[in-house]
Amino acid sequence: MAGSSALSSLEFLSSTRQVLLVAIKNDGEATTEQLARETFLSPGAVRSHLLALEAQGLVGYVRVRDGPGRPRHVFRLTSNGESLFPQLYSEIANILLTAIEDEDATLVERVLDRYLQSQLKLAEENLTAATRPERLLELVDMVDRFGFFPRLEVVDNGPADLTLRHCPLLAVAENHSAVCEVECRALNQVLPGADVKRTAWRLEGDTVCTYTITWPEEPAAAP
Numbered sequence: 001m002a003g004s005s006a007l008s009s010l011e012f013l014s015s016t017r018q019v020l021l022v023a024i025k026n027d028g029e030a031t032t033e034q035l036a037r038e039t040f041l042s043p044g045a046v047r048s049h050l051l052a053l054e055a056q057g058l059v060g061y062v063r064v065r066d067g068p069g070r071p072r073h074v075f076r077l078t079s080n081g082e083s084l085f086p087q088l089y090s091e092i093a094n095i096l097l098t099a100i101e102d103e104d105a106t107l108v109e110r111v112l113d114r115y116l117q118s119q120l121k122l123a124e125e126n127l128t129a130a131t132r133p134e135r136l137l138e139l140v141d142m143v144d145r146f147g148f149f150p151r152l153e154v155v156d157n158g159p160a161d162l163t164l165r166h167c168p169l170l171a172v173a174e175n176h177s178a179v180c181e182v183e184c185r186a187l188n189q190v191l192p193g194a195d196v197k198r199t200a201w202r203l204e205g206d207t208v209c210t211y212t213i214t215w216p217e218e219p220a221a222a223p
Contacts, residue, residue, distance in 0.1 A: 010084045016041070017049050021081060024059065025149060026165055028207030029076045050075060058084070076207065082170065086147030090171035097176050108178070116182045123190040132194075132215060136160060139190065160213040162187075167202060167209060177203055187211055 010018050016039075023038050024030050032050065036043045053059045058081035065071040101108045126142045129135040136152060140162070143150045149165035173179045180203065187196040193215060200210035 016045075017053055020046065020049055020053065021058065021077065021084065024075055024077055024081075025085065026151075028165065029074050031072050031074055035075070053081075057081075082166075085149075085166050086168040090169065093169075093172045094175050097172070108176070112176075112178050112182050115179075116186055119182070119186045120189055123186070127190055135191065136162075136213070139187075161199070161210055162213060163200070163208050163210045165208050170202060173203060180209075184211070187213075 010021065013021070019039050020035055023035055027034065027038075030038075032043050032046050035041070035050075036046045039046065041049075050059060050061075054061070057078055059075050060078050061073040061075045063071040064074050097108060097111070100111060123139075123142065127135055127138045129138050136154075140150045140152050143164065147166060147168045151163045151165060152160060153163070154160040167173065169179055169183075180198075180201070184196065184198055188194065191213060195214045196211050197214075198209065199212045200206040200208055202209050
């Protein structure tokens with residue numbers, strides 16, 4: 001459906017096409033009409049840019065029919081499109097982890113445990129708030145700085161959904177899914193008392209990874 005891309009950075013695209021790619025990245029997938037609303041472009045202009053991005057191998061689409069009439073085209077980033085966002089040296093990490101695994105499979109577990117400890121140390125330095133809401137906001141800020149495109153959703157005082165719309169470690173996780181387990185363990189440990197469960201996972205075909213964070217109810221204040 002599309003050719004290969006020679007691009008290595010969003011910076012080589014026009015500002016309009018950068019905005020469209022970021023919008024698709026934020027939503028996971030989007031139709032022409034959705035993108036037109038979000039970017040304040042006309043549907044015709046969006047279609048023109050999407051055709052160019054498809055030709056560059058940066059986006060693809062699936063046809064979705066959910067009622068009478070013509071099917072809708074739903075656009076997603078291709079692997080080339082994903083590669084324009086931060087990847088945290090995934091090729092090097094894959095080579096190193098595979099080499100270690102070939103030498104001693106148990107050593108990979110120790111490497112990943114060391115990675116977990118480094119993440120916890122980083123969180124200890126950055127998450128200093130005492131209250132739950134403030135600590136969550138600090139966490140969102142931290143993972144945003146590492147290129148995960150986080151979105152936090154909290155309804156009233158219910159569970160919080162932390163959605164990671166980009167994964168700089170995706171190429172590594174596809175070969176070593178234990179990296180994702182480290183991520184989940186780290187979130188549980190940096191949010192004391194919370195129960196953190198993964199409810200969407202890119203390795204299982206979802207467009208994002210989502211963690212649902214639940215805290216036990218706080219005791220009511222004494223009258």
